[in-house]
Amino acid sequence: VDLSRVERNARRMAEHTRRLGVRLRPHTKTHKCVEAARLQVEGHSGGVTVSTLAEARALAEAGFRDITYAVALPLDRLDDCERLHRDLDGFHLLLDHPRTLAELERSGSARGLRWSVLLKVDSGAHRTGVDPAGDRSVSLASALHESPEVDFRGILTHAGQSYQCRSAAEAAEIVNHERTLMVDFADRLRGAGITVDEISIGSTPGVMAATALEGVTEVRPGNYIFFDATQAAIGSCSIDALAFSVLATVIGVYPERREAVINAGALALSKDPGPTHVNPQCGCGVLVDPDGQQLIAGHTIVSLSQEHGVIRSDRDLDPSWLPGTRLRIFPNHSCLAAACFDRYHIVRGTEVVDEWHPVRGW
């Protein structure tokens, strides 16, 4: 992990969102560690977003006080949620279904607490969330608003389709749509007498591309702290913003087939296929020199098995590559690749200055 790049990515997002006039509640799922979360919240309220209760627990223990668990609540985790609810100033849950509300009401009464809840909205990713154009979304929001057992905070979405865009211009269109849809939905709810304090949106491509976010109260990008080869390919960042890389060793060279093999496979880079919609030949990551400064053009990581990566060159293989040669890879998807490691070597330039330990599990 290149610390200077992490710091720069964090600072830029903090400034960008201040200029946009929205609170930054950064997502921590990409790095899953306390140190990076601290850099992300500098200059903002300190609120963060998590994808697992394990992340929430680690951040709570490190002193974070305001956490949104941005996955539709799994109902078998209420004990863990209760502990976080009691330990934190704010611990916010997501739901999109009346059954979840009914379970929260029942458990809130039984446990003597009032859950803080956001309504998850589908803004086009078609993963989870209510349809804001439908009637059931309003009736569920109304039930949340009326319920004495929950504290209804507002609405939240993640326009994950932004990962499928091809340029910053396309990402800007998506985030404009995401904003408009959410603000209009909030207006509709308010028209029905429902209080909506929070309008939370965001993904890294969308927020990076946003130029105005009127009506939105907070954004939750996460990947931007490391970025990755996909984000560079779709125009969210330049290559020199990529802060997470995997250092690998050549373990085989095969000049006759213009291939070399490295000891970084699917368990170091993940099997994420990368931005094939932008570049069908993107391969399994971007190859750079060991110092991480120079792209190695004309070389593709063509396949990954568990502990092997196969690199193919479109010219003769560099004769200086031998077993023992080191290469660096910017993975396609840093969220998945970072999760392969139980520690990150934190570097400034080529010097290892620290070691961070991401949490794991759920």
Added chain:
Amino acid sequence: VDLSRVERNARRMAEHTRRLGVRLRPHTKTHKCVEAARLQVEGHSGGVTVSTLAEARALAEAGFRDITYAVALPLDRLDDCERLHRDLDGFHLLLDHPRTLAELERSGSARGLRWSVLLKVDSGAHRTGVDPAGDRSVSLASALHESPEVDFRGILTHAGQSYQCRSAAEAAEIVNHERTLMVDFADRLRGAGITVDEISIGSTPGVMAATALEGVTEVRPGNYIFFDATQAAIGSCSIDALAFSVLATVIGVYPERREAVINAGALALSKDPGPTHVNPQCGCGVLVDPDGQQLIAGHTIVSLSQEHGVIRSDRDLDPSWLPGTRLRIFPNHSCLAAACFDRYHIVRGTEVVDEWHPVRGW
């Protein structure tokens, strides 16, 4: 992890390889834990195979005495290799390049030890290994044989292309080719005055399909201990042999698009695309009821993001599926999915009887 299935898979492979007249040196990369390795070696010599030095260290500490590190040696790990070499009765390294031999000779002299080495052979997977038809393979074997600093044990291959087969019949062809190629290569080396004690082959599909392995001394299958949806699809096993599964919770239901969302995503199942060459619509794993007994036909896990899996039904969504409903998934590739977890719940029937802790890292 279904313990009865693990025990049965281990027993069947142990018996099958005894009938074939070959030693079983099971690969431990799929499970990465001591308990499963102990079950794998029952009735055989006790030798095992690893894909990382972390696996080797864990097994050495648990009393395993004979380990093959079946990845072409990364030359920056000689310190770790030396510790294992000194601690074990047998610790065997792989190489396919003269530079690696030169480095082993230099380091063997400097460290006062004689490395145990196998020559890695390419039998068609085109990942690592020397070409047995070429001259350089013989000259490297000769250099290994002549070297006073290394103990040349023999030749080793992994016909990884067996994962691309479509049936047990095709896997049988591949393993026959693998056997013949290795035995012929050994004969060629012996004809050149080179001693070849070990002829080591093997992958799960190939070994499962093998009916005769004359000349082969040992096999190194690994996946068979858990099997997975890919192995079932290509004919290595039946579905009721699958011993590793992921229990997930429904967190969203969307009858209007016939979809449900579970809290098992790429960090629980891996992004392995599965046996698309057999079934392009295989999706991201095989869905079963929570007890793991009944396939849920007509449902496909159509996409995975970090913490979400999207299930699509080809009929109306089962109205009994609600947030909180549990489902079980047999992953496409158990080696990658198991590596997502820091512990396995070991079950007999529906009772959790133990917890195993796989090692991680390299």
